[in-house]
Amino acid sequence: xxxxxxxxxxxxxxxxxxxxxxxxxxxxxxxxxxxxxxxxxxxxxxxxxxxxxxxxxxxxxxxxxxxxxxxxxxxxxxxxxxxxxxxxxxxxxxxxxxxxxxxxxxxxxxxx
Amino acid sequence: xxxxxxxxxxxxxxxxxxxxxxxxxxxxxxxxxxxxxxxxxxxxxxxxxxxxxxxxxxxxxxxxxxxxxxxxxxxxxxxxxxxxxxxxxxxxxxxxxxxxxxxxxxxxxxxxxx
Numbered sequence: 697x698x699x700x701x702x703x704x705x706x707x708x709x710x711x712x713x714x715x716x717x718x719x720x721x722x723x724x725x726x727x728x729x730x731x732x733x734x735x736x737x738x739x740x741x742x743x744x745x746x747x748x749x750x751x752x753x754x755x756x757x758x759x760x761x762x763x764x765x766x767x768x769x770x771x772x773x774x775x776x777x778x779x780x781x782x783x784x785x786x787x788x789x790x791x792x793x794x795x796x797x798x799x800x801x802x803x804x805x806x807x808x
Numbered sequence: 809x810x811x812x813x814x815x816x817x818x819x820x821x822x823x824x825x826x827x828x829x830x831x832x833x834x835x836x837x838x839x840x841x842x843x844x845x846x847x848x849x850x851x852x853x854x855x856x857x858x859x860x861x862x863x864x865x866x867x868x869x870x871x872x873x874x875x876x877x878x879x880x881x882x883x884x885x886x887x888x889x890x891x892x893x894x895x896x897x898x899x900x901x902x903x904x905x906x907x908x909x910x911x912x913x914x915x916x917x918x919x920x921x922x
Contacts, residue, residue, distance in 0.1 A: 700851070738812075738897060738912035739852070754909070786851055795842055795901055795910055799851030 699723065702787050702800035709777045709807045717772040717803050719787030725798075727790045728770035729754075730762060732783040733802070739786065745770055777807045810835045812898050814913035821888055821920050829883040829916045831872075831898035839900040841865075841874050841881040842910070846895045855883075855896070893920045 703718045721728065726747045731739040741754030743762040751762050759781060761773045774781060785803045788796035815830040833841065840859045844852040856865030861876035870885045881898060898913040 736914055738914040739910075740912075741909060744909065788851075795840070795854070795857070795899075797854055799853070801849070801851050 700787055700789055700798045700800035702785075702803050704803060705801065706804050707806070709774075709805070711777060711779060711807060713777050713807075714773065714775050715777065716774075717785055717787075717805075718769070719771065719800060720769045721787075721789040721798065722768065723789060723798065724767070725789035725791055726767070727796070728764065729788040729790075729796050730760075730770070730772045731786045731788065732756065732781075733786060734783050742772065742785075779807050781805065782807045810839070810900060810902055810911050812900055812911055812913035814896075814898050814916050817895075817915070817917040819916060819918045821918070823890055823920055823922055824887045825920075827883070827885040827888045827892075827918065829896055829898075829918070831881045831883065831913060833879050833881065833898075833900050835879075835900055835902075838876075839902065841872070842899045842901070843870070843872055843881070843883050844897040844899060844912075846897065846915070848894070852897060888918070888920045890920045890922055893918055 700721045729744045730742040740756050745751045745764040748767045763771045788799045790796045811834045813832050842857045843855040845855045846852045856867040858865040858874035864873045872883045895915045895917045897915045899910045902909045
């Protein structure tokens with residue numbers, strides 16, 4: 697079982713460039729999440745989608761947009777990357793009435 | 809606001825030693841509590857959870873008890889292995905039934921030597 701698949705695994709961007717992080721899950725989960733992980737700060741929720749067709753802001757949404765393309769896919773877009781967005785990004789999914797259960801392996805993003 | 813505080817790491821132990829990783833929380837209402845584990849180069853995995861006071865979550869030899877009176881959820885294991893080396897995150901849930909968001913602690917790195 698693939699679980700939660702994130703692409704790419706690594707990316708280096710220049711300030712001002714845009715990119716989209718992709719996430720797909722094959723567990724038929726309703727809810728999907730995007731987190732960022734920074735040293736000494738744990739994981740912080742960027743956006744989440746409780747079900748197909750809905751998205752909501754988390755703790756740190758500024759500078760990001762998301763799209764819940766269908767039940768399987770939930771993408772995160774950086775329109776104009778900034779060095780403060782250098783982080784490791786994790787996508788997660790859950791059944792919708794419980795906590796996030798499955799995380800992807802992460803995308804390590806560096807912005808110069 | 810709601811928050812989770814974990815002990816600073818790294819925690820360095822020899823194989824077969826007893827493990828305790830402290831976690832305390834601040835929350836309005838009665839949250840559910842979780843421990844996640846992150847092995848090197850991987851995403852987080854749910855290790856165990858407890859949904860109400862005095863509940864004990866357990867998995868893979870790890871245990872944690874939801875202590876409302878001390879607002880704590882300490883992780884314990886009687887005999888650690890080298891393969892337990894990882895970062896451990898304590899978390900609490902927010903939100904009503906139907907959807908939960910998590911607040912994470914900063915993580916505690918565990919290093920187990922042979």
